[in-house]
Amino acid sequence: MNRYETLYDVMVLGAGFAGMAATLFAAERGLRVAQTGATGGIDFSTGFLDLMAVHPVSEGRVWDDPWAAVEAVTQAVPHHPYARIPRERIRAAIDDFTAFLAGQKLPYMGYDDRNACILTPAGTVKRTYRVPQTAWKGTLALRDKAPTLLVDFHGLKGYSARQIQEVQGPRWPHLKTLRVEFPGSMGELYPEHMAWTLSSPERCAELAASVKEHARDVEYIGFPAVLGLNDPLRTVTMLEEMTGKHVFEIPTLPPSITGPRLRATFDRGLAPRGVCTFSQKLVLGAERDSEGIFTFHVGTGQETRTVRARNAILASGRFFGKGLRADRASIHEPVFAIPVTQPQQRAQWHRTDFFDPRGHAVSMAGIETDAAQRPLGADGTVLHENLYAAGAILAHHDWTRMKCGAGIAIATAYNAVEALTGRL
Ligand SMILES: Cc1cc2nc3c(=O)[nH]c(=O)nc-3n(C[C@H](O)[C@H](O)[C@H](O)COP(=O)(O)OP(=O)(O)OC[C@H]3O[C@@H](n4cnc5c(N)ncnc54)[C@H](O)[C@@H]3O)c2cc1C
Known part of the structure; x- marks a missing residue:
């Protein structure tokens, strides 16, 4: 059976931190995984894995203890993606992610309960x-x-x-x-x-x-x-x-070689785990039949092929990754038309001063999920029982200012894969 005829257990939409993490965790649980995606934040990253360092952003308060910062942000922002994930699960996610990297000759270091200070x-x-x-x-x-x-x-x-x-x-x-x-x-x-x-x-x-x-x-x-x-x-x-x-x-200024190192590490490590990668291709459309099987139209625009899967993890990022699109009036999610939590009017997206320490409302836009990382529809119920979401596309976090980019991506990917395998 060729790679377009296979019925995959899960299709991961995204090849940034969240997509790579979801693909890894699913493959390690023995699932048959397909992955699509083009260049993502991982390609531009410094290679540092941020968990949580700044909260509240308006005060620019910097935390040495990331776990205390996670606790504080989940108290203050109850819908923050970390709020739904037990701390030990966040730890397990990061441990599994870095263990994989170490096995691919890219070992990571850090303190158990403390952030490290590092030069930019x-x-x-x-x-x-x-x-x-x-x-x-x-x-x-x-x-x-x-x-x-x-x-x-x-x-x-x-x-x-x-x-x-x-x-x-x-x-x-x-x-x-x-x-x-x-x-x-x-x-x-x-x-x-x-x-x-x-x-x-x-x-x-x-x-x-x-x-x-x-x-x-x-x-x-x-x-x-x-x-x-x-x-x-x-x-x-x-x-x-x-x-x-x-x-x-x-690290040098982006794009630093630290990003391509991570991508090359995943390219090397995922293929032997049986992952089928549709590299530099996007999902341009998706349908779901009466039995819940997804059919994805995958390609570059000029040529598309179909790929089928029993489950999907949406890890397509925000604007940078193209997981969210903005027009003159509003922000939308293009593949599944999942409702996006956003300011009511475009005029409220940004504050007047670009460097306003409180950040911008548009940086908290994204999709809502239940505790199992399943996107919610307009009525607040789960959209599809076999559709999950992870990473920057989630609402209620401003990873740039909170310094929690990779942490959210890896932890929510882990949470989604745990929920998916539990349901299977
Ligand atoms: C310059 C830069 C430096 C950074 N440095 C750090 C750092 O040092 N430490 C840190 O913790 N974080 C860092 N980050 C943040 C981190 O990269 C992001 O938090 C993280 O990338 C979010 O991951 P994501 O996978 O959710 O989204 P993204 O990285 O945006 O990836 C989205 C992926 O989805 C794919 N996609 C989009 N639409 C579709 C579709 N329709 N079908 C299939 N695939 C699709 C994209 O092609 C892409 O592969 C940095 C980000 C940038 C931009």
Whole structure:
């Protein structure tokens, strides 16, 4: 039977954090999974997994304990996606997600009950829950304000070690910078090409040789996140052995190589679990027959094929992912026509000041679900018993400001898959 004739247990609509997580969790439970989706937030992400760091956004209150922040936000915003999920389930979701990544040579680090502080490419500090192991020593250097050399490259745009030093300098006096030529290259540099190049031990040795002399008096060396693509920890370890220093990465501005690393990791890891991926294709329409079987029209617009499934998980994101569409009057969900909770009038979508600390009402728009992640119709009842939703498309959260993007995506995907398998 070819992949268009198979009747799948579940079709996942989306290939961002939520879609990848839902696909992984469903495949690990032995379900026959199909997945569609194009580029999503995961491709642009820094690779940090945010759980919860800011609440209330209007006060910009930053939390060291993400679990206390989850508790606080669910008290204050009773329909927040975290409010319906037991804490131990959120933990299990993140543990399973990071265990998969570790098994694919992309291990993550973090504290059990504390956010880690980490440098951004702008030189500011962000709190997040889990960071790639290749970035972890940066959290230790920052914590201890240890003597550290930040390296950047002639020809690499959008990343400046000097800028980071200027922002951090007053608090971190033992921070110094160095700009070097990238091994084997002159002119403009591209992170993906750099990452491939540094998979080679010879190129790593050249890079180590060009920084070693300048790193005599430091404990740590920080590089932009270009240290390898498929096995970056190997590159970091090689550089540590060659320089005799602790080495860490700082993500470059989006799109950073940290996003494609995650996507490549899923591409590698999902196929052996039997997942059928309709890559870079979208669901352009869906029907559901009297027995509840979905037929999806999958394609790019010019050519569509049909794919059938017993269940569906909608993880299509908001505006960035194209899971929600906005016209002059309102916001709608294009595949299933699920009602979208939104301000009554377009004039209420945004506040006057773009940087208003309270955020914008449109950033809380999305769809409503029951406790099993099933979207609700206009009358407040479950739309279809076998349709689930996860990730940014859910209403009542502003992941950008609350710093809860990956956490919500992974936890709600897990919750949906648990409910789906329970019902099966
Ligand atoms: C620049 C940037 C940096 C970020 N950095 C971080 C970070 O460091 N840490 C963090 O925790 N979060 C980060 N995020 C946020 C995180 O990426 C989002 O919270 C998360 O992507 C939401 O995931 P999602 O899967 O719900 O939606 P999206 O990532 O938006 O993905 C939606 C997916 O659905 C697909 N889709 C849409 N319509 C259809 C359809 N009709 N049929 C099939 N598929 C469809 C899209 O093609 C896409 O694959 C970042 C986001 C951005 C944009």
